[in-house]
Amino acid sequence: MLITEDLLHYLWKFRLFERNNLQTTDGEEIEVFSAGMAHTDGGPDFQNARIRIGQTTWAGNVELHINSAxxxxxxxxxxxxxxxVILHVVYKDDQPVVMHDGRKVPTLELHNRIPEALYQRYHQLIFSNQKFIPCEGSITLADDMTMRxxxxxxxxxxxxxRSAxxxxxxxxxxxxxxxTFYRLLAANFxxxxxxxxxxxxxKSLPQIILAKHKNYPLQIEALIFGQAGFLEDDFADxxxxxxxxxxxxLRTKHRLQPVEKHLWKFLRMRPQNFPTIRLAQFAALVLNSNHLFSKILEIKDVAALRDLFSGAQVNPYWETHYRFDAQSKPAPKNMGAAAIDVILLNTVALALFSYGKHLQKQHYINRAxxxxxxxPAEKNHITDDFVNLGMKITSAMESQGLLELHKSYCSHKKCLQCAVGNKILKFA
Structure with a gap:
């Protein structure tokens, strides 16, 4: 068998090994009342276990190794x-363990106590070469409640x-x-x-400067496009x-230094997503909503949140332009429903969660x-692959959860730390 310490931890934590006639390697009877609490920092692997060895019940720590040596x-x-340490749990006892004071540490050997069916499922998860995730052939064994x-x-x-x-x-x-919200919103725009x-x-244009010009649309637009570096050319329009x-x-008045224009990318983008259009929409939102985050904190209805963003009307100039001095066919340039949902997902939900965490107010976290x-659920190659495995993804909560599951668990084969992996193993 190919054994890892992660598997030993899992077997001990859930006591999934054969427990009949449980004895130390010296023949003393063992009864496990509590396996203890898993400890991930320095020191023994499990703390505060409660175990009877022979006629004595001990309270203390448990250490696990593949080999006792x-x-x-x-x-x-x-x-x-x-x-x-009151018990040393090993796969193979190949050397007696003696402390510096001469005390021999009681040892439990799990060799020949691991259920074959469980091991086969574990081996398939960890050591097989799956294309997408380790459990792609067995993920449907996890029921809907476990998955949710x-x-x-x-x-x-x-x-x-992300809130960090x-x-x-x-x-x-x-x-x-x-x-803070203004900068987060800008990055996600x-x-x-x-x-x-x-x-x-x-960052180069603090919100406090924009607030001073909130009643002057042309000045707000000038500040945003100017600081973005788009007003350095000579224009015909x-x-x-x-x-x-x-x-x-305004640049002289506020001592501003613009961003370099070459940093903005247009290549291989749909014109609707050109940075000039996104900046126009951002300017419209700044004009439409003073103290935007305070308003968001007050709005509990999702439809009203969407209205807050969809109500921002860009300057009419952009109805017939995607760039300065380059006329195009008339087309609406206000934020679409899909773009608004992306902002709600990546900016508003994250800000609400972070605000609740900072103030230790659970209702903001719940709102997020x-x-x-x-x-609606995000659609990308990862969510598509999960759908191909038979999963139904109906909300952004599920798609965001799956993205994290894939990134932090599946990609590192942390099946034993995953509730889905646990469920699959327990079918053995």
């Missing part, structure tokens, strides 16, 4: 953190990780949630391709000429998760 190889014999509960948990793990960056930005912004220049533009004139004055439950 690993105890000495890892230097435990001289480490005081292991003095309270686990996806909710890994979704929260995903949001916890938001809370770090909050510190940089000295606790200003409006500025650029989607992946233009996220960096959008974020740089927002009247609208960009006016923007440039306004920006030259409920928002993801309401939004």
């Amino acid at each position: 690993d105890w000495n190889r890892h230097g435990h014999q001289t480490d005081g953190a292991y003095n309270n 509960n686990w996806l909710t948990r890994v979704l929260v793990e995903r949001m916890e990780k 960056a938001v809370l770090e930005a909050l510190q940089v912004n000295r606790g200003d949630w409006e500025e 650029g989607f992946k391709v233009n996220a960096l220049p959008f974020e740089m533009m927002a 009247e609208y960009p000429r006016k923007l440039k004139d306004e920006y030259q004055f 998760i409920q928002l993801l439950e309401y939004l």
Whole structure:
């Protein structure tokens, strides 16, 4: 058998080994009342176990190794953190374990106690060469409730990780949630391709400056396009000429330094997603919603959230343009439903979760998760592969959970730390 310590941890934690006539390697009878709590930091693997060995019931720690000789190889014999180990659980007992005070550590050998069917399922998960995920041939063994509960948990793990960056930005912004949300929103307005220049533009143009000009649409548009680096050229059209004139004055007034224009990407993009159009939509949203994050905190209805973004009307100039001085066929340029849903998913839900975590207010965290439950599922090559395995993905909560499941568990073959993997193994 190919045995890993992860498998031993799993077998011990859930007591899935053969327990009839359980004895130490010295022949003393063993009864496990509690396997203890798994411990991932330094020290023994399980803490606060409760085990009867012979006539004595012990409370203490349990250490696991593939071979008992690993105890000495890892230097435990001289480490005081292991003095309270009451049982050494190994796959193979190949060397007696003696502490520095001469005490022999009781040892339980699991060789020949691992159910063959369970091992075969484990071997198939960990060592087979699947194309997508380890359990792609058996994922349907996990019932809907197990899958849903686990996806909710890994979704929260995903949001916890992502919120760390938001809370770090909050510190940089000295606790200003409006500025933090404004920068997060800007980065997500650029989607992946233009996220960096959008974020740089927002950092170079603090929201407090925009607030001073909130009643002057042309000045807001001039500040945003100017700081994005798009007003350095000479223009034929009247609208960009006016923007440039306004920006030259405002740039001097506020001592602004624009982002370099070459950072923005147009290549292989649909014209609807050109950075010029995204900047126009961003300007419209800034004009439409003062103290945007405060408004979002007050809005509990998803339809009202969508209306907040869809109500932002871009300057009429863009109805017939995708770039300055380049006229095109008339087409609406306001944010579409799909684009709004992406912003709600990546910006609003994340901000609500981060806000709730920062203030330790669970109802904001719940609102974030409920928002993801309401939004449609994302469609990408990972979710498509899960669908091909027979999974039904109906919401962004499920698609986000699956993305995290694939990234943090499936890709690293952490099947024993996964509720789906556990369910499959227990079918053995």
